[in-house]
Amino acid sequence: MGGAPRIEQSVRAFILNDILEGQDPGELTDTTPLLSTAILDSMATLKLVLFLEKEFSISIDAAEVDAAHLDTIELITQLVRGKTAGTGPDGSA
């Protein structure tokens, strides 16, 4: 099932491996601001969105690509969880 811990883990892994390129994870907590600190720049944010759409079979609106929805791992997890509620990670019920 696509529960919050699995979402959170896979988002964290994606940011650490694909965007921060193996840098010291240091203090990348669930509430570390990502967009407003340029930890994710605009290009990296779009890569994250593509990843989320593919990984969780969801669609993210243009209006959701902002700090209000994606600034922390916690917010990202909430957004994904809201969109996958009632379905498994592969889109099955």
Next chain:
Amino acid sequence: MGLHNVLDEAVRGRPTHTAIIEGGTAQRVDYRRLGRLSDRVRDRLIAIGVEPGDRIGLCLGKSACGVASMLGILKAGAAYVPADPMAPAARGAYVHHDCTVKATIIERRFEAAYREESGKLGRLPDLIVVEASSVDHLEASLDELDLQSPARRGATVDTAEQDLAYILYTSGSTGTPKGVMLSHRNALDFVDWCSSTFEPQPSDIFSSHAPFHFDLSIFDLYVALKHGGTIVLIPAELGKEPQGLAGLIAQHRISIWYSAPSTLNMMAQFGRLQEHDLSSLRMVLFAGEVFPTIRLRSFKQFVPAPRYFNLYGPTETNVCTWYEIPAVIPEERVEPYPIGKTCSNLESVVVDTKGEPVAAGEEGELCIAGGNVMLGYWGMPERSSASFLPSRGDGRRWYKTGDIVVLMEDGNYRYVGRRDRMVKRRGNRVELAEIEVCLNRYPGVSEAAVVALPDELEGVRIKAHLAVGGVRRPSLVELKTFCSQHLPLYMVPDTFTVHDQLPKTSTDKTDYQALKTR
């Protein structure tokens, strides 16, 4: 004739035509209202004692309120100084302090931080506060001020062409931004060249993607107004959403697009362009950085019909060379297109390190003379004169662009690189030394060196190297957060590497070449 006079013909001739569409809210402002509102800003500024030559700050989100304010400032004979509202408040307060603005037109949401940061510098300009950045709120603020003390309906101040029109601050290698002073003549020369080169029509719908503190905005605003066209203002938040941008082009039938290549690249990769009707586009202009040909081809495949132009020029000269991209880009081409030929209103020369002209085909620094060339840097007379060639006895002021070019056999200039440590990122100028000054203020950092490496996808990646004394090494998150509090986001390095000490050359200088390989 002043820059603001470009508005006059449309206000008289087509007052009910839409001058501005707010990209965020779709609110429309016609020419009559824009003209009237800019008159009211002029009258209010004169009422508070603004005199010709004064500087007036702007700290506003992107909206018609900002355009009306800029025009009103020019009509009062003053010069406008836009702050980047997305950058840390200290930066905006600094630039307005540096050029001693008499007053600042500011949005409520930026007011508290601006007051605090200006207070630290010891001087707060008069503030004209608008609740939010919209024409309705600007009118409400002016109404309220009129109730307190009515502004007398005045007349537009006579402007000489050499008078200062606006100051645009760009990244400075000493650690603080420097103000490029541009006159009415500078802007009008450029606008007139655009008229004859691109022949815009009153039916054209112009994008306005660049922020007001960016010189691309001079084209978006004044060329559009001069020809009685319509401007679609794109707010900063929307400007980073590729799908939203594609939707905006389709919704408002934008016909002339102008932005940095990185925005077009982002749209091609993430904008789902095939789902949008972009057939209204008839010209796509880009400037500010090199457009990798593979990325240009990719965008052009989605949007093949328009004419494409590569425009080149630093803030100090606005556009000074241009090149029309061929209708078909050969599959095998990877080399970037040239920056092209000198604009017809300007002259160019390529010089060696001694300031002597080089032969065609040889590398040298591009220098530009003519009506577009800036007055100088605000408050930096030595820096200003150092940016021009010593007098060549030809009566011209030759601005040294810092860009290394080659004049090719077909008469086009090919861009080679920079002679200094400035790089372009998403169209913004970044002095690597300014980032180093910031990093050196981080507690425990004993040395900082920043290098830029080319990146096929993003154009350039900025890597910071730090030597840190003491036991605890700062984390990436701490360093990114610190930088984002002191620098605009486009200047925050992508990566940070902490060393015990930085590599040195035999003369004990930081070995930047070695750092580029790490």
